[in-house]
Amino acid sequence: MNIIDKYSQKQIGNIQFHTNDEIDIIINNAVARFEQYKNSSHDDRSKWLNIIEKVLVQHKSELSVLICQEAGKPLFYAENEIDRCIRTTQLGLRYFDKLENKSIQVDFTNAPHQSAIVKRFPVGVIFGIAPFNFPINLALHKIIPAIASGNCIIIKPSPFTPLSLQFLIDRINIHLPQGLIQIIHCENDQAEHIVKDQRIKMVSFTGSAQVGWHIKSLIPKNKVALELGGNAAVYIDLEENLEEIATKVAQGAYLFAGQICISTQRIFVHQDCYDYFKTLLIEAIENISSGNPMDNVFNGPLIDAHHLHRIDDWVNASVTQGAKILAGGYILDEDKNCYAPTLIEGAKKGMLVFDEEVFGPLATINKVKNYREAITQINVSKYGLQVGVFTSDKTIVSNFFNDIEAGGVIVNNVPGFRKDEMPYGGIKDSGFGREGVEYAIEEMTELKLLIE
Numbered sequence: 001m002n003i004i005d006k007y008s009q010k011q012i013g014n015i016q017f018h019t020n021d022e023i024d025i026i027i028n029n030a031v032a033r034f035e036q037y038k039n040s041s042h043d044d045r046s047k048w049l050n051i052i053e054k055v056l057v058q059h060k061s062e063l064s065v066l067i068c069q070e071a072g073k074p075l076f077y078a079e080n081e082i083d084r085c086i087r088t089t090q091l092g093l094r095y096f097d098k099l100e101n102k103s104i105q106v107d108f109t110n111a112p113h114q115s116a117i118v119k120r121f122p123v124g125v126i127f128g129i130a131p132f133n134f135p136i137n138l139a140l141h142k143i144i145p146a147i148a149s150g151n152c153i154i155i156k157p158s159p160f161t162p163l164s165l166q167f168l169i170d171r172i173n174i175h176l177p178q179g180l181i182q183i184i185h186c187e188n189d190q191a192e193h194i195v196k197d198q199r200i201k202m203v204s205f206t207g208s209a210q211v212g213w214h215i216k217s218l219i220p221k222n223k224v225a226l227e228l229g230g231n232a233a234v235y236i237d238l239e240e241n242l243e244e245i246a247t248k249v250a251q252g253a254y255l256f257a258g259q260i261c262i263s264t265q266r267i268f269v270h271q272d273c274y275d276y277f278k279t280l281l282i283e284a285i286e287n288i289s290s291g292n293p294m295d296n297v298f299n300g301p302l303i304d305a306h307h308l309h310r311i312d313d314w315v316n317a318s319v320t321q322g323a324k325i326l327a328g329g330y331i332l333d334e335d336k337n338c339y340a341p342t343l344i345e346g347a348k349k350g351m352l353v354f355d356e357e358v359f360g361p362l363a364t365i366n367k368v369k370n371y372r373e374a375i376t377q378i379n380v381s382k383y384g385l386q387v388g389v390f391t392s393d394k395t396i397v398s399n400f401f402n403d404i405e406a407g408g409v410i411v412n413n414v415p416g417f418r419k420d421e422m423p424y425g426g427i428k429d430s431g432f433g434r435e436g437v438e439y440a441i442e443e444m445t446e447l448k449l450l451i452e
Helices: 020-037 042-058 060-071 075-091 137-148 163-172 188-196 209-218 242-258 274-286 305-320 371-379 394-403 437-443
Strands: 002-004 011-014 116-122 125-129 152-156 181-183 200-206 223-227 233-236 266-270 324-327 331-333 342-345 362-368 386-390 408-411 445-451
Touching: 011 060, 020 125, 020 152, 020 181, 020 188, 042 060, 042 075, 042 137, 042 163, 060 075, 060 163, 075 137, 075 437, 125 137, 125 188, 137 152, 137 200, 137 437, 152 188, 163 181, 188 200, 188 209, 200 209, 200 437, 209 223, 223 437, 233 242, 233 371, 242 274, 242 362, 266 274, 266 371, 274 324, 274 342, 274 362, 305 324, 305 342, 305 362, 362 371, 371 394, 386 394, 394 408, 437 445
Parallel strands: 125 152, 125 200, 152 181, 200 223, 233 266, 233 386, 266 362, 342 362, 386 408
Antiparallel strands: 002 011, 116 445, 324 342
């Protein structure tokens, strides 16, 4: 399969899909190696994680360029991804204490026992499925906690962006024990067979809600972690620094052509500052650069032509249903799969641009009477990943934290804020379980009790 530069559309590499026989060998190898590595020492695991960090540091430039080319990600943002990868790997060294014996208090009155301890044990072979938008870091959010907790992992990259992860794994596997981390390239039907294979003890998936919940339905008795995105919202209350906020919101909506799970998609603004903020936001959108991601623009190409035309269809449908285009609303460059940064006013429930995850350079804006109406409108969504709120009112912050149906509330920033230490994940259709190395270690282990 040929892999293309998402902007130039030129071939930059190719991959060969594994055969079913090769996949069977990979899984058998992982099962055998797990028996060897499940009792590995923290010192050994630390050494393995340090090797990954060293390779990331050594090859930051090559990896950044590969990500920029195969994902269409702005080069500065690809470099930021590798910095985050290094941080993610370092975090794997921090949480070994979660795997130690822990005493718990039990009332042993009239019982022939004196102590109780719990300990976390690795689950076995993990199958990780990574998306195209963060092809290395989101893969490492599966790989690093898997290794830190004593599991073996098989990782499948997106067929849109397999080269950067293959580049990394080829270089780290020179130094790592055989079978600890293995990479698979396969068709969707093959991936489904892997998911259902009884030798796989957990699936960690990042991608669309449709695919994620289908995976969960296939293996109801197995451990599953799902990070499925959403249509993230932000509320702007009465604030003095609206110009700065407008710039943040625009960047949060259109960075990497909006192809981020927590891109700002739905914007709700207090009625008393709505008109002024809308003007500022349109001005900020006009300053969003578009074009070649190697030139460090904010808004580069979409991942393929299908999604370019899907977004254009959704925009046109919203206008037919009564919404109004305030900025953009058209294909910027069909040959390069670039869509203009778009802002739509008056979108509502029943419109695809409001109900679904656009995963493109599109945001909607609506006026609300107050924060309570904003909370109601935000919670209408079937998704619930992260929400942003700009306010200096602690009461509003408290109400958002208590009442918003989402995995996280970000105060005075857009919902796209993420650090790799955070427990990251959503509720409703946005997912099941949490990422973030500390929390993924819990997902990838089973708690066992010892009474003596």
